[in-house]
Amino acid sequence: MNTIQVLFFFLSVLAIFSAVMVLVSKNPVHSVLWLITVFFAISGHYILLNAQFLAIVNLIVYAGAIMVLFLFVIMLMNLNADSEPRKNLWMKLAGVISGGCFLMVLISLVRQTIELTGKTALMKEGNIGLIKNLGKALFTDFVIPFEISSVLFLSAMVGAVVIGKKD
Amino acid sequence: MTLLAFDWAFLLEKLILIAIIVLASLGIALYTTFAERKVAGALQDRPGPNRAGPFGLFQPFADGLKLIMKEEIIPSTSNKGLFILGPGLAMTAALMTCAVIPWSSYIEIGGRKIELQVADINIGVLYVFGVVSLGVYGIMIGGWASNNKFSLMAALRGASQAISYELAMGLSLIAVLMISGSLSLKTIVEGQMADGGLWNIVYQPLGFIIFFICALAECNRTPFDLPEAENELNMGYHQEYSSMKLGFYLFSEYVNMIMSSAIMACLFFGGYDIPFLDESKLPVNTAAILGVVSILAKIVFFLFLFMWIRWTIPRFRYDQLMNMGWRNLIPLALFNMLLTGAVILWQQG
Incomplete structure (x- = not known):
């Protein structure tokens, strides 16, 4: 394991953990803050791919502007944990199934468009970013x-x- | 075992540099609070703090000690975790900016070339913007977690003000980037230092004025200190804070001022350049130290300007603030950008 791999796994774990926390958090403000962490982790991935510009623009636009507006709305509407509507089990199940279908479509799309076998991501090289x-x-x-x-x-x-x- | 194989001396060098810069920024911020009160005193024709030590020089330490020793109060209805996160985030964001500021060229110790800049990344200016836009969260989270209507209103004011003025700031910056052709602060400074190169203020007077006004707004300084308008909001977004958490909020404002002064010095006033002096003829280490002195002098000048304005101009009304940002500064910055682009195209033929 070299430094890049250590960083890659750290950022991936951070991104997935935060993404799960976005969904699990009861308080909408906490969800937004976890989402910001996700953006940070993804920006870290961009930096590993040597795309500094994309990384920082991702932070400025998403973490710096859009999430601030999200926070605005949530704070002004005073959404709290107890005012969050409870969804029943069937709704949750339907959400999981439709989300899973969407993921499947995305993966098959990516697999069909580009030949991926035997290719690795360019880490720290490549300069299109x-x-x-x-x-x-x-x-x-x-x-x-x-x-x-x-x-x-x-x-x-x-x-x-x-x-x-x-x- | 080559788990993490890299230049450890390099890491050590950077860590020492970071420690020095962070401590120096905090030290300067400490004395900026003192200078602010002295300047206020001078402008209002009174002596200012003069009891602790000679000329009141120990006053900031007395203030700091007082803040630390005060009782810590966390409101029972507040969101505890976020209440603590708020000031920490404000301070972190304020200090993070210093990573890309070139404090001078480089020094040589025992044949080793040490850059006096923590990271010369090719997106330096954008990094600053990214960090500044994160500083908003410190205010918003603190204001919301306090669970106080006044704090919340102040936090929303502060955030909307920061977002609005970031736009004009970015647009005025684009003109500077067009001239220097780089996003790296070091390259921008070197472009102004080169033979026959003038400081960017000569080419971009309008851009500088817009940038300076936006910097005032971003630092929540008078005449744009709406988030702390105590006659409307009791105190501001840090109303529920006490002890050192309040200290962090107040302190991060001063750190922000120092950092924005440093950035203005780099973008428009040649950074560590000394006017009418060819640094390349001096010994390397002397030139580097003179460069540090030069950029510090420029920072002190801007800090004085900030204070001068604070104790001279009254506060804007909120609608005036928004009108000025969206209807005056942004069109003006767009015009400046267009003009700069046209002149550059015309010069290229």
């Missing part, structure tokens, strides 16, 4: 999807303003 290469790829090869998604964001922003505006 660095900001320079990522920028070049986004603005040359993938410029049309990139611009289309920016229009999508713009329309979402306009929509939010229209809904939020009092008239």
Whole structure:
């Protein structure tokens, strides 16, 4: 086991444990905080894959902005452990089955699109995740999807303003 | 057994550097509280603290001792774990920023080159942003866990203020990044030190003003100290806190001030560069020590500016704060970005 493997297993265990804690926590605020830990662990994985830019953007956008908004809503609505609606057993079972089906679809999709046998993840090498290469790829090869998604964001922003505006 | 095979001397060197930087930041923060009261005294035409020691120099230690010795009160209706986590998180986030700040070039001890920067990562500036956005959690968690309506309102204010001003801050930063072409703080500083290179403030006066205003807001300093508006909120998000937990919140504000001063010095004022002096002609170690003195002098200047503003300008109203952030600073920062981009394109032909 070298350093990278130690870190990999540590981060993986942390990510899975925190993800389970997100679901198990009774208090919504605790769930959000555990979710932030998950994002940290995933950012750690990005760093292991030498994608520092993705790692830090993941933190800024998800942990820094989106989760703060989550906390806002939860704190303002004053959701507490006792006000959380109790779901019955059948609902939980249905959730598990549908989630499992989705996971199966995802795995089969990944297996079919890329030939994975005999390949290992590039640890600490590969440079597509660095900001320079990522920028070049986004603005040359993938410029049309990139611009289309920016229009999508713009329309979402306009929509939010229209809904939020009092008239 | 090669479980963890790497350069142990390197690790030791970095650990010593981290210890020095963290202790120095805390020490400076300690005396910043003292300086703040002295500056306030001077601006209000009174002596300020002058009882403990010569010129009142031991006052910060007396304050610290008082905070530590005070009785610790954890409200019975609070969320205990998060109540303790809050101030710890605020302090951690404040101190984490110092990892990417280049304090000087490098020193040589026994042929070993020691960089005076903990980590020169190629996303330095973004790292700072990531850490700053985490600092919000310290305030939010503390305010919520106190189980007090005033604390909660103050925490929400603080968080929304921080998110709003982060946008304008990031946009004003993009113009600087366009000029220097790198996200690493060290490369940005070296670009300003190079022959014929001017400090970024010359190219980006508007960007600096926007960045400075946002830094005031991010540090919750007057005129943007809405989360601590005691005449509206009793005291602020740390109302239920006592003893050293309160001390951590108050202290992290000062550490934040030091770190944002250091970042402003690096981005706009040449970092450890000494104006009108060619450092490469000096012996390496002398140049490095002079560099540290130089960046510290710039930090002290910005700290004074922070205090000067605090004791001069009254607090904004909350809607004024939001209007200024979203309607004035963000369009201005976008305009600055556009202008910089246009000029760079024009120069390239």
